[in-house]
Amino acid sequence: MTPYTHADEQGFFGRYGGAFLPPHLEGPVAEVAAAYAEAIADPSFLDEYRELLRDYVGRPSPLFLAQRLTDHLGGARIYLKREDLNHTGAHKINHCLGEALLARRMGKKKLIAETGAGQHGVALATAAALLGLECEIHMGGIDVEKQHMNVVRMEMLGAKVVAVETGGRCLKDAVDSAFATYAADYEDVFFGIGSVVGPHPYPSMVRDFQSVVGEEAREQILSKEGRLPDVIMACVGGGSNAMGLFSGFLADEEVRIVGVEPAGEGVETTRHAATMTKGSDGTMHGMATRLLQDEAGEPSSVHSIASGLDYPGVGPQHAHLRDIGRVEYVSVTDAETIDAFSALCRLEGIIPALESSHAVAHAMQVAPGMGRDEVVVVNLSGRGDKDVDYIAEVLRGR
Numbered sequence: 001m002t003p004y005t006h007a008d009e010q011g012f013f014g015r016y017g018g019a020f021l022p023p024h025l026e027g028p029v030a031e032v033a034a035a036y037a038e039a040i041a042d043p044s045f046l047d048e049y050r051e052l053l054r055d056y057v058g059r060p061s062p063l064f065l066a067q068r069l070t071d072h073l074g075g076a077r078i079y080l081k082r083e084d085l086n087h088t089g090a091h092k093i094n095h096c097l098g099e100a101l102l103a104r105r106m107g108k109k110k111l112i113a114e115t116g117a118g119q120h121g122v123a124l125a126t127a128a129a130l131l132g133l134e135c136e137i138h139m140g141g142i143d144v145e146k147q148h149m150n151v152v153r154m155e156m157l158g159a160k161v162v163a164v165e166t167g168g169r170c171l172k173d174a175v176d177s178a179f180a181t182y183a184a185d186y187e188d189v190f191f192g193i194g195s196v197v198g199p200h201p202y203p204s205m206v207r208d209f210q211s212v213v214g215e216e217a218r219e220q221i222l223s224k225e226g227r228l229p230d231v232i233m234a235c236v237g238g239g240s241n242a243m244g245l246f247s248g249f250l251a252d253e254e255v256r257i258v259g260v261e262p263a264g265e266g267v268e269t270t271r272h273a274a275t276m277t278k279g280s281d282g283t284m285h286g287m288a289t290r291l292l293q294d295e296a297g298e299p300s301s302v303h304s305i306a307s308g309l310d311y312p313g314v315g316p317q318h319a320h321l322r323d324i325g326r327v328e329y330v331s332v333t334d335a336e337t338i339d340a341f342s343a344l345c346r347l348e349g350i351i352p353a354l355e356s357s358h359a360v361a362h363a364m365q366v367a368p369g370m371g372r373d374e375v376v377v378v379n380l381s382g383r384g385d386k387d388v389d390y391i392a393e394v395l396r397g398r
């Protein structure tokens with residue numbers, strides 16, 4: 001374990017993190033922290049988790065040399081960590097299974113969460129079905145209409161989808177609604193957070209459950225190349241897939257680490273979600289972190305072509321890693337993302353998620369300037385089936 005990977009006892013990474021909660025939620029969240037600390041010290045808990053990752057998720061996910069993309073760019077060798085091949089098609093199942101196992105161990109009957117586009121809701125509903133837990137997903141009314149397919153999937157998996165019709169009927173209202181339900185019923189309910197965000201212990205816990213990605217990638221690249229990569233990169237929304245990959249390499253000072261944020265229509269416009277580039281310190285969703293906020297400290301409305309990156313905050317460990325200079329954060333635009341999406345489809349026969357396409361876009365920018373003997377590892381966080389109708393529309397418009 002390296003100093004980078006541990007929060008202090010209050011859950012702080014430098015000046016970020018912590019648990020900023022209304023008094024009535026302090027007890028329930030502290031209970032989760034205590035139960036998690038006990039669970040990860042219990043080999044039988046970890047054994048069951050690893051067994052599910054292997055037999056249910058299909059891990060380890062391959063590390064694939066994208067040879068045609070590499071040849072096309074004429075520089076560094078590009079490897080893709082294939083989280084898109086996991087059951088349910090993305091990395092989210094890794095931490096949802098961990099959270100569901102912990103919930104069951106704590107004697108909880110129900111998982112509750114909010115979801116924006118529905119990806120987290122589907123992964124959590126999947127884990128709930130597998131472990132025989134009830135599941136209730138709160139979703140803004142507008143998102144329920146827009147993301148019909150994911151609503152159907154969650155319902156098929158046995159989850160109850162609550163359409164939130166208050167306020168702006170979007171993600172923020174879904175968060176409030178899910179938290180209110182949790183506060184009223186926490187004896188029986190576990191709150192399943194969808195990224196390395198929220199109050200302590202969630203940023204550390206979700207990171208730990210995702211760290212399998214980095215552990216595998218490190219072993220795989222050592223076996224394929226006989227050495228560590230020169231650069232690794234991943235897209236950053238809340239930051240869970242990125243923290244998963246990064247945590248395997250933080251102690252390797254010679255490995256450059258890059259987080260890729262959504263620049264949307266440009267960081268000079270108001271239509272982006274580049275928290276690291278344009279954000280400032282603040283408090284949101286129970287944590288101190290960097291965020292995009294207005295003068296009153298309210299989270300700004302943000303935009304990305306990838307709904308999973310459309311978040312005004314970022315995990316506190318990322319904010320800290322930026323502060324100490326261990327990880328660089330860059331941004332790519334919607335347009336660059338679409339080009340990277342198309343390139344991966346045509347050159348490798350892989351349809352990537354728009355979120356993951358951000359990381360591919362950055363790889364395509366840096367690989368040509370690197371030597372042919374250099375190595376880049378890109379986290380391909382998910383598959384793009386969910387995005388094809390939307391992209392077809394965008395491409396028709398061009």
Ligand SMILES: *Cc1c(COP(=O)(O)O)cnc(C)c1O
Pocket residue numbers: 090091092119194195196235236237238239240241242308309353355356381382383
């Ligand atoms: C949700 C999602 C993301 C963004 O979440 P992080 O916590 O930043 O990883 C990225 N890629 C895919 C495929 C997603 O579904």
